[in-house]
Amino acid sequence: MTNASLESTVLSAVEHRLFIGGEWVDAEGGKTLAVEDPATGTTIKEIADASPADGIRALDAAVAAQEEWAATAPRVRGELLRKAFDLLQERKEEFALLMTLEMGKPLAEARGEVVYGGEFLRWFSEEAVRISGRYGLNPEGTGRMIVSQRPVGPSFFITPWNFPLAMATRKIAPALAAGCTVVIKPPALTPLTTIAFVQLLEEAGLPKGVVNVIPTSTSSKVSGPIIEDPRLRKLSFTGSTEVGRALMKQAATGILRTSMELGGNAPFVIFDDADLDKAVEGAMVAKFRNIGQACTAANRFIVHESVADEFAKRVAEKVEAMKVGRGTEDGVNIGPLIDGKAVESTDALVQDAVSRGATVLTGGTRIVDGDGTFYAPTVLAGVAAGTRLLKEEIFGPVLGITTFATEDEAVSLANDTEYGLISYVFTKDLARGHRMIDHLATGMMGLNTGLVSNAAAPFGGVKQSGIGREGGLEGIHEYLDTKYTLVPVD
Known part of the structure; x- marks a missing residue:
């Protein structure tokens, strides 16, 4: 057939x-x-x-x-x-x-x-x-x-x-x-x-x-x-x-x-002691699963300043290699966004970030070949405070990176949102991981993993x-x- x-x-x-x-x-x-x-x-x-x-x-x-x-x-x-x-x-x-x-x-x-x-x-x-x-x-x-x-x-x-x-x-x-x-x-x-x-x-x-x-x-x-x-x-x-x-x-x-x-407006926090290979792997799942169209999608990548450049380089290489196309085609990683409005919204968030000083490492454009509603998977570095990308749910294949210096600053940035569905934390320090469980205001958390959903686990959030x-x-x-x-x- x-x-x-x-x-x-x-x-x-x-x-x-x-x-x-x-x-x-x-x-x-x-x-x-x-x-x-x-x-x-x-x-x-x-x-x-x-x-x-x-x-x-x-x-x-x-x-x-x-x-x-x-x-x-x-x-x-x-x-x-x-x-x-x-x-x-x-x-x-x-x-x-x-x-x-x-x-x-x-x-x-x-x-x-x-x-x-x-x-x-x-x-x-x-x-x-x-x-x-x-x-x-x-x-x-x-x-x-x-x-x-x-x-x-x-x-x-x-x-x-x-x-x-x-x-x-x-x-x-x-x-x-x-x-x-x-x-x-x-x-x-x-x-x-x-x-x-x-x-x-x-x-x-x-x-x-x-x-x-x-x-x-x-x-x-x-x-x-x-x-x-x-x-x-x-x-x-x-x-x-x-x-x-x-x-x-x-x-x-x-x-x-x-x-x-x-x-959701999920923070994805990477500390300086994180296993970057695992962090990149987790980021690809947490951000690009379902073309980024998920309430659990990582929205804000909050990365320690000492590893931010290396993380950005590695994740950009992975994203650049992703295949975009109709989901029925072999090897496709990124399908279309759900409709034209989703493309417009995603592009508006990217352009706002760029206008405020963010650097496009890969992607950042609509794909206009054919009649589908596609947007190139995107990595942005140097996303500044006040950028819409940090406040609004993206619902698209856009990964934006901002940096932090101290653990307290990371917690403050992660919790700076009206939402509280899920958070992701990457660190080898077990004590720090437990502190994040206590301090991050979300209903769910992935500790050194980018995928937490399971039928046997309670799914839901706090705040709005x-x-x-x-x-x-x-x-x-x-x-x-x-x-x-x-x-x-x-």
């Missing part, structure tokens, strides 16, 4: 309709939206474009299914997730190709996302049967205390475009394990992977109404009525801090349980990077309410 025919086969297998109440249905009025390949600018599929009325229909279905799903045995819920995990392993190549086509990431990275996204299914299939409580005599000896966990109830998920499989599994898996029903609104830019995943859940035995999917081009119009509906009990969002603030204001009316995984945790032992508790009952002692 040729590459073109394989792509066609994968795309044709994806449903083009909404999934509501266990049925694939057209959007109200038959409206559709176009999904494009960012590497070529061509439309690869037309799918149903949900209206506000479709959104309420999806919530109706989730509400109707909630009681029965909550009463379903934990083992049954877990086995469904495990079956979905097994099916995903069988179709990992199809899912990887689908992600590359609609989002642009290199195929090798898409395969990695299938592995990562699948682990949430396996992890929470195991956690479903471990929901526990407490039982014991109260201190006064007058009664028995029973503490139990109950499903929160119907949940609404708004997912981002950059990790279309992992963001869906990271939310859906713990919700189903806890006994909650779901309405999910995938991103208009990359909805196909989520739709394909729900098709897989359906094949695994998903009961009607337990998961409902409503892609739409009018996100706020569709989301607003759902969030305002008093039957909804949980809202989970991954995306920008700006949108997260607006959603939290809406959620306040109904006092919804919320999980918010928002923006969000609230709540996804994954780990903590992840399922985002979908559980604690109930206390007192039974008097006769």
Whole structure:
């Protein structure tokens, strides 16, 4: 089978309709939206474009299914997730190709996302049967205390475009394990992977109404009525801090349980005693994975002045050797940015840095050959204080280096941001590493590594990077309410 025919086969297998109440249905009025390949600018599929009325229909279905799903045995819920995990392993190549086509990431990275996204299914299939409580005599000896966990109830998920499989599994898996029903609104830019995943859940035995999917081009119009509906009990969002603030204001009316995984501005701190080979390797992963389009991407490289030149030289050599192209091509390291706006934003940050004295060691330009939205992977040295690059989330393949002299200065620079999702630290000094754990204001940290995400670990940030945790032992508790009952002692 040729590459073109394989792509066609994968795309044709994806449903083009909404999934509501266990049925694939057209959007109200038959409206559709176009999904494009960012590497070529061509439309690869037309799918149903949900209206506000479709959104309420999806919530109706989730509400109707909630009681029965909550009463379903934990083992049954877990086995469904495990079956979905097994099916995903069988179709990992199809899912990887689908992600590359609609989002642009290199195929090798898409395969990695299938592995990562699948682990949430396996992890929470195991956690479903471990929901526990407490039982014991109260201190006064007058009664028995029973503490139990109950499903929160119907949940609404708004997912981002950059990790279309992992963001869906990271939310859906713990919700189903806890006994909650779901309405999910995938991103208009990359909805196909989520739709394909729900098709897989359906094949695994998903009961009607337990998961409902409503892609739409009018996100706020569709989301607003759902969030305002008093039957909804949980809202989970991954995306920008700006949108997260607006959603939290809406959620306040109904006092919804919320999980918010928002923006990042990750510092990547390299001390003078760091293993530079490991630091360069970690930098390549932390910065350029997913074309730099990740909330966990290293944003500010804060390097000790004694090793800054050497680090810049080594990392620039690595970056200059990276191959840019369509993610389906062999050997490609950097695919397209998601759209033209992303290219404009990335270039504006680079030009601002250069205007303030930064030196371009490699890259620093748009790639205008063809119709795709590409930007050359870039390394900037001598990024000055006050540069936008140090304050704003880049979401592109740009590595900017600034320097420090003392440990206190490094901590101050790292914490000088409203965000607090993740930090990266490279040092051979174990005591210093532990000081960084204590002093860096982030929800996660990589110590001598550029990749920390794992389904068994709690993912989330502090400050304006969000609230709540996804994954780990903590992840399922985002979908559980604690109930206390007192039974008097006769």
